[in-house]
Amino acid sequence: MKSGVITRSGWLLGLAGMIVIGVVSLVYSFTYAAIQQSEYQAMLQALDSIIPPDSHDNDMVNDSKILPANKLLGLKKDAQLYRARHDGKIFAVAFPVTAPDGYNGPINLLLAIDRDGKILGARVVSHKETPGLGDRIESRRSDWADGFRGTSLENPGNEKWKVKKDGGIFDQFTGATITPRKIVKAIHTALKFVESDPGVFFDE
């Protein structure tokens, strides 16, 4: 008798699970295209903000290859490397860089570099820095990240790849030095890696 109740409950529970899975799958298939579209738009917007959309003639979001996990880029997992082409030739790439040691945890960046190792643009994708202090790294709060545009390893040179407080050329914020300092360091390290191994980035 008792085991009959257990069996019946088991079946009912299984049935409930199947129904819920069915409904979720249905909605998933309905929203799948819209989700892909949203992800695409968000990526497109991010890429357009660091590489001028009229400078390349390909669809960068769909022109990517795998960038293997790499300590010098702060990437713990494989990531996507996006290529900007003109007449089929790659002239710049965009890829994620993580500053692992932000004030409150990792800071995720998106960096665009051209073939000469010059930064076309940088932008903070996500972070956990202190609201009101460290969060001025966000492009919607200040144009701080634009300060990287046009810089490269040679310009301003190794000794100057620091925040102003440490003798470099990049701004820090009042009350928040660590956040900009770690981002500058992460981008500097990434630039050195690109210079030492350009094939990872610019080969087909």
Place this chain on the structure above:
Amino acid sequence: MSNSDLPNTDYAKVIHDGLWNNNPALAQLLGLCPLLAVTGTVINALALGVATMMVLIASNLAVSLLRQHIPNEIRIPVFILIIAGFVTLVELLMHAYLYNLYTVLGIFVPLIVTNCAIIGRAEGFASKHSPLPSFIDGISMGLGFTAVLVALGVMREVLAQGTLFADANLMLGDWAGTITLFENYDGFLLAALPPGAFIGLGFLLAVKNVIDQNMRKRRTSSVVVDIPGGNTEPAISQPD
């Protein structure tokens, strides 16, 4: 709570319970994790409040409709399945149509599953009442929860940034803009940080208790003469 479906469910009481007397956040003190975590701005608070309310209404309805078919022994796992299913649906829809907001709220959308207020209403109300009262209960509890989230969001955003509805365009489209209350406001960091959330919630709880006390005092003093020595025992709940 009555175990049978009274034909004349007191809807006014159900609504009053959800919004005030038995408010999930201020009286039951449930769902505090999202409450404290996402109330940094009004829009985040509103978005999570509305998402929670959707789940609450849907799960209340579903549980109530199925209540006679779910054996007692497996009711809790089935409730959790139902709630998790609805949360996943809300998450998928937000991901598809409110992408930016979805990225801002991040982990707190899937975490709605763990909001005890929802399973609390499924078990405590919807499993014992017919669909209409359960629906009303879901709306009132959801509104009550959202109202507290928004109140806390307003307090924290105004104090921390001197603005209201920052990033409203993420939720409401491009017509909505930030209202800047104080120009060149230096900001009050504490309000934006987790301690600010706790202090703000404490403040709201205190306000509710003061109001409740005053109302109780007014009610009892109009009926009976104050007992010397101050009887602090709450009046036995009487029909208003």
